Amino acid sequence: MSRSAPLGAPSEARNVLAITSFRRLWISLSLSSLGDWLSLLALMSLAVIFTADAAPLAGHLAVAAVVAIKLAPSILFSPLAGALAEKLDRRWTMVGADVVRGLLYVSIPVVGLLWPAFALQWLFIASLLAEVVALLWTPAKDSTVPSLVPRRQLAEANRLTLLAAYMTAPVAALLFAALASISNILGALVPSLANPEADIALYLNGLTFFVAAIVVATLPIPKHNPGLSAASPNRDGAVLSSVLTGPRHVGATALGRGLVVGLLTAVAAGAAVIGVGRAHVEALGAGNGGFGVLFAAVFGGVALGMVSGPRLLKKFSRRRLFGLVLVLASIALLFTGLVWDMVLSAVLVLVLGFGSGVAAGTGLRLLGTAAASTAGTTSEESVHRERAFAFVHGAARLTFLVAAVLAPVLAGLAGDHTVPIGAQLEYDLWGTGIVLTAVGLVALVLSAVAHRLVNRDDPEAGPGLLPELFAALRGIDPNADDGDGEVRTPGAFVVVEGGEGAGKSTQVRELTVWLRDQGFEVVGTRQPGATKLGMRLRGILLDRENSHITPRAEAMLYAADKADHVEQEILPALRRGAVVISDRYVDSTLAYQGAGRELEIDDLREVNRWATQNLVPDLTVLLDVRPQDGLGRLGGPADRIESESVDFHERVRREFRTLADADPDRYLVVDASEPREKITRQIQKRVRSLLPDPVPSSSEAVTGMIPIIRDED
Numbered sequence: 001m002s003r004s005a006p007l008g009a010p011s012e013a014r015n016v017l018a019i020t021s022f023r024r025l026w027i028s029l030s031l032s033s034l035g036d037w038l039s040l041l042a043l044m045s046l047a048v049i050f051t052a053d054a055a056p057l058a059g060h061l062a063v064a065a066v067v068a069i070k071l072a073p074s075i076l077f078s079p080l081a082g083a084l085a086e087k088l089d090r091r092w093t094m095v096g097a098d099v100v101r102g103l104l105y106v107s108i109p110v111v112g113l114l115w116p117a118f119a120l121q122w123l124f125i126a127s128l129l130a131e132v133v134a135l136l137w138t139p140a141k142d143s144t145v146p147s148l149v150p151r152r153q154l155a156e157a158n159r160l161t162l163l164a165a166y167m168t169a170p171v172a173a174l175l176f177a178a179l180a181s182i183s184n185i186l187g188a189l190v191p192s193l194a195n196p197e198a199d200i201a202l203y204l205n206g207l208t209f210f211v212a213a214i215v216v217a218t219l220p221i222p223k224h225n226p227g228l229s230a231a232s233p234n235r236d237g238a239v240l241s242s243v244l245t246g247p248r249h250v251g252a253t254a255l256g257r258g259l260v261v262g263l264l265t266a267v268a269a270g271a272a273v274i275g276v277g278r279a280h281v282e283a284l285g286a287g288n289g290g291f292g293v294l295f296a297a298v299f300g301g302v303a304l305g306m307v308s309g310p311r312l313l314k315k316f317s318r319r320r321l322f323g324l325v326l327v328l329a330s331i332a333l334l335f336t337g338l339v340w341d342m343v344l345s346a347v348l349v350l351v352l353g354f355g356s357g358v359a360a361g362t363g364l365r366l367l368g369t370a371a372a373s374t375a376g377t378t379s380e381e382s383v384h385r386e387r388a389f390a391f392v393h394g395a396a397r398l399t400f401l402v403a404a405v406l407a408p409v410l411a412g413l414a415g416d417h418t419v420p421i422g423a424q425l426e427y428d429l430w431g432t433g434i435v436l437t438a439v440g441l442v443a444l445v446l447s448a449v450a451h452r453l454v455n456r457d458d459p460e461a462g463p464g465l466l467p468e469l470f471a472a473l474r475g476i477d478p479n480a481d482d483g484d485g486e487v488r489t490p491g492a493f494v495v496v497e498g499g500e501g502a503g504k505s506t507q508v509r510e511l512t513v514w515l516r517d518q519g520f521e522v523v524g525t526r527q528p529g530a531t532k533l534g535m536r537l538r539g540i541l542l543d544r545e546n547s548h549i550t551p552r553a554e555a556m557l558y559a560a561d562k563a564d565h566v567e568q569e570i571l572p573a574l575r576r577g578a579v580v581i582s583d584r585y586v587d588s589t590l591a592y593q594g595a596g597r598e599l600e601i602d603d604l605r606e607v608n609r610w611a612t613q614n615l616v617p618d619l620t621v622l623l624d625v626r627p628q629d630g631l632g633r634l635g636g637p638a639d640r641i642e643s644e645s646v647d648f649h650e651r652v653r654r655e656f657r658t659l660a661d662a663d664p665d666r667y668l669v670v671d672a673s674e675p676r677e678k679i680t681r682q683i684q685k686r687v688r689s690l691l692p693d694p695v696p697s698s699s700e701a702v703t704g705m706i707p708i709i710r711d712e713d
């Protein structure tokens with residue numbers, strides 16, 4: 001009998017986790033990732049401990065070597081390993097790799113105990129061998145997931161797998177800190193543990209690999225490998241080539257260049273902390289426990305930033321937010337190098353992580369838009385987006401590697417200094433502190449550059465940065481119209497217009513379902529009659545008994561419906577970031593009451609501008625059909641407006657077309673006599689290009705951070 005999925009998981013995730021074999025694989029992957037992060041912390045700590053008696057530079061170099069060994073092989077050799085793994089049986093590749101890695105990690109403390117003089121060398125050799133084995137394990141694992149879940153749930157399954165890989169980092173760091181805090185007890189209980197918390201972390205890591213091996217051995221993984229690279233593009237395989245070919249997909253616009261500079265700055269800042277963190281906390285007198293806390297602060301801050309970013313200062317420009325949080329993160333890093341206090345350092349690093357996380361979440365969303373703007377056609381758009389994401393992901397990994405390796409080397413070269421301040425006071429300037437402050441300064445400059453680039457051509461720039469920020473802090477929409485301008489919101493407003501029976505409701509329905517399927521929040525609505533008041537007004541307006549309603553009164557009743565609808569339903573949804581699709585809007589008034597009833601169009605515009613708070617659609621889809629054809633499609637008795645003359649409906653049709661011709665950028669005119677499906681495709685194509693950052697599932701496969709964003713949408 002299948003156990004139920006974990007409680008509390010979002011429903012899509014719950015459905016995937018309800019698949020027993022995937023759930024088992026996922027739990028074992030989460031355990032392995034937890035163990036892997038624990039081992040990184042343990043290895044960096046041991047590198048410092050094993051070189052404690054050598055020159056300070058040796059300790060820094062040892063840490064740099066551990067980082068290089070952990071990160072470089074997958075970046076450099078994955079394409080080769082991917083090709084080899086394709087020829088092997090997936091199940092036994094994974095089982096074998098897990099067992100070998102488990103043994104290698106367990107051997108590190110054992111060798112340290114038996115042959116202390118050989119401990120550091122073995123640490124390097126064993127970790128390198130473990131990473132080489134991981135090169136085979138990763139593509140085997142990537143191609144196993146598609147054979148355990150149905151195709152339609154693959155994107156969610158990949159997202160969960162990536163979440164397991166990254167979200168276990170702060171958990172592992174806290175576990176390591178907890179182990180360090182009881183290291184005395186552990187040492188007393190098991191005297192053979194030379195470095196209790198690091199040794200236990202490595203034994204635990206070994207254990208997680210053995211458990212994973214048992215789980216994988218019992219999974220129903222088909223022996224045949226259905227096109228490893230096609231089923232699951234090897235995320236590591238293309239790192240170098242994506243970095244080389246990617247810039248043209250994002251570098252064409254200032255926005256794209258600024259995003260790349262900013263995102264890589266955030267990565268480098270976090271990597272510098274990881275690289276010098278262990279030695280830095282030693283100087284702060286905090287040891288392994290402090291390192292665990294610092295590590296948890298970086299990754300926990302990033303996760304927090306990515307999750308809460310979309311909700312942060314919702315009324316503030318995303319481009320400005322991107323630059324602002326980068327500056328905040330840089331300043332936090334700059335001060336991390338200057339303070340002597342562990343608690344303060346942890347708080348500053350948390351701020352750094354948070355700022356980087358918000359920048360990453362916001363930046364990756366904007367990146368989709370930047371990449372799409374360099375494309376000529378809709379099909380090119382998705383290619384550009386994919387390549388842009390692959391480029392940023394690859395460049396981020398390289399940047400992390402270089403920064404995390406260089407930072408300890410530079411700290412060793414800079415050395416520790418004591419600066420006299422006056423006669424009595426001295427200021428300790430450690431190599432690690434110098435590096436953190438220097439990286440913080442460089443990051444500050446780069447953040448300013450990124451901010452300038454990203455905001456250079458912002459078509460939606462509101463008032464000045466500070467007025468906008470203060471307004472957003474007070475919860476006021478700085479872009480809300482109080483005069484002539486149009487209202488701007490984070491959501492998208494699409495209107496479907498046309499004569500009677502043109503197929504508006506049909507297309508609104510299709511579009512709503514289609515966008516929801518892609519994870520957008522969509523509000524499908526109509527005029528008149530979406531609100532309580534609107535329903536009553538609709539009853540009055542369409543009732544054939546009410547033939548006495550004068551044209552002006554009719555126009556005002558429709559305007560009242562719009563005022564209520566916009567205020568109560570449309571604007572709140574748009575402010576939440578939803579896509580609102582309305583069956584009819586102001587153009588219907590201009591066409592029916594303006595051309596149909598022959599009222600002054602400019603007067604109607606003015607009244608409706610006021611009634612709708614000047615909310616203008618981002619796109620109006622006009623379904624153009626001959627009145628006879630449209631009316632002929634309708635069943636049932638004609639209502640008060642439908643029963644107007646053909647001449648009336650002809651004038652309405654002409655006015656709709658005149659409105660569309662006057663502003664072609666904001667309109668899509670579709671021949672509504674075409675088959676439904678064809679119309680639907682035309683609308684989808686246009687609407688897709690309008691919406692922000694449609695993260696393609698293939699981009700999720702190359703962007704370990706995106707699942708967090710998607711989950712919070």
Ligand SMILES: Nc1ncnc2c1ncn2[C@@H]1O[C@H](COP(=O)(O)OP(=O)(O)OP(=O)(O)O)[C@@H](O)[C@H]1O
Nearest residue numbers: 499500501502503504505506507633672674675676
């Ligand atoms: N492209 C099409 N070709 C033929 N029939 C269609 C097409 N699109 C919709 N229809 C049909 O025409 C009828 C009216 O469609 P629908 O209710 O979507 O139109 P509408 O524009 O919303 O109408 P109304 O003006 O009454 O609001 C329905 O029976 C629908 O199935």
Ligand SMILES: Cc1cn([C@H]2C[C@H](O)[C@@H](COP(=O)(O)O)O2)c(=O)[nH]c1=O
Nearest residue numbers: 527528558584585588589592593641642
């Ligand atoms: C919004 C709006 C609508 N009308 C007319 C157009 C239609 O005849 C009805 C609405 O009913 P349907 O279900 O969309 O066919 O009202 C109008 O005259 N002015 C308007 O602003």
